[in-house]
Amino acid sequence: MGVILSIIIAYLIGSISFSYVIAKKIKKIDIRKHGSGNAGATNTLRVLGKGPAVIVLLLDIAKGMAAVWIAAGLEAVPFLSSGAEGLAPAAAGLAVILGHNWPVYFGFKGGKGVATTIGVISTLFFFPAVYAGIVAIIVIIITRYVSLGSLLFIIGTSLLLIITAGSGTHPVSYILLSIILSVLAVWTHRSNIERLVKGQENKLGAK
Numbered sequence: 001m002g003v004i005l006s007i008i009i010a011y012l013i014g015s016i017s018f019s020y021v022i023a024k025k026i027k028k029i030d031i032r033k034h035g036s037g038n039a040g041a042t043n044t045l046r047v048l049g050k051g052p053a054v055i056v057l058l059l060d061i062a063k064g065m066a067a068v069w070i071a072a073g074l075e076a077v078p079f080l081s082s083g084a085e086g087l088a089p090a091a092a093g094l095a096v097i098l099g100h101n102w103p104v105y106f107g108f109k110g111g112k113g114v115a116t117t118i119g120v121i122s123t124l125f126f127f128p129a130v131y132a133g134i135v136a137i138i139v140i141i142i143t144r145y146v147s148l149g150s151l152l153f154i155i156g157t158s159l160l161l162i163i164t165a166g167s168g169t170h171p172v173s174y175i176l177l178s179i180i181l182s183v184l185a186v187w188t189h190r191s192n193i194e195r196l197v198k199g200q201e202n203k204l205g206a207k
Contacts, residue, residue: 002080003088006071010092013067014099014116017106018059019044022052032109036202040111042146045204057115060100064119067096086124086171093120093177101188112188114150117181121157124174128164132156144203147192154185 019039023031026048032039035046041060045053071092074080082088097113097120121129132153140149158178165175186193195201 002071002074002077003082003091005080006067006074006088006092007095009070010067010095011099012104013063013070014096014101015103015105015110016063017100017103017110018063019056019111020106022056023048026052038111039106039109040113041115042204043111060111060115061119061122063100064093064096064116065123066119067092068120068123084171084173086173089124090171090173090177093124094180096120097181097184101184112150113184114154117154117185121154121178121181125157125161125170125178128157128160129153131160140204144205145196145201146204147189147201148196151185151189151193155182158182 017039019031019041023029023034023044029047031043031047035043037043041053041057044056068089071088075082075088097116099110100113100116101110102108103110118129118133122133135156136149136153139152140146143149158175158181161170161175161178164170192201
């Protein structure tokens with residue numbers, strides 16, 4: 001029961017598209033019809049500028065963290081616990097990202113979930129996320145490809161979890177979640193990957 005409740009709450013939280021809401025508030029526009037068409041922090045930066053982009057980034061990260069914390073709280077309630085370590089937070093982590101990508105409030109058209117994924121990953125497995133994040137930031141600084149850095153962050157975190165799986169540091173549900181998130185990231189970034197291969201991907205700061 002706790003897992004199901006966590007999934008529902010997380011999905012509804014994830015469906016709050018801060019990029020869409022802020023763009024409507026500031027410029028009275030649907031951000032999904034401007035720039036890259038993506039309802040996320042990077043496109044907010046392109047369309048609205050640094051200030052709104054930072055706000056969207058932080059809020060999207062926060063909703064990922066909130067979904068995981070709520071699920072952990074529900075799992076701690078005896079009659080709601082599934083009995084499987086970390087299952088509710090892991091399920092909520094996936095659900096909040098799916099909500100961001102396909103929000104029920106906005107016609108199931110949202111973003112790519114990178115910032116929300118950062119919130120989920122940094123809450124569930126902090127140190128692997130930090131190590132992968134450092135590599136991702138360096139790559140973004142050098143190449144100015146946010147999509148490439150995002151993919152390296154998510155996939156890199158997953159690889160670190162898989163490599164250290166034998167240590168028992170993280171429950172199996174977290175490792176499975178990281179693998180699912182890697183596959184999801186590749187899927188949602190498939191057009192970016194195609195442009196990266198062709199050398200046509202948009203760089204950070206480019207108009």
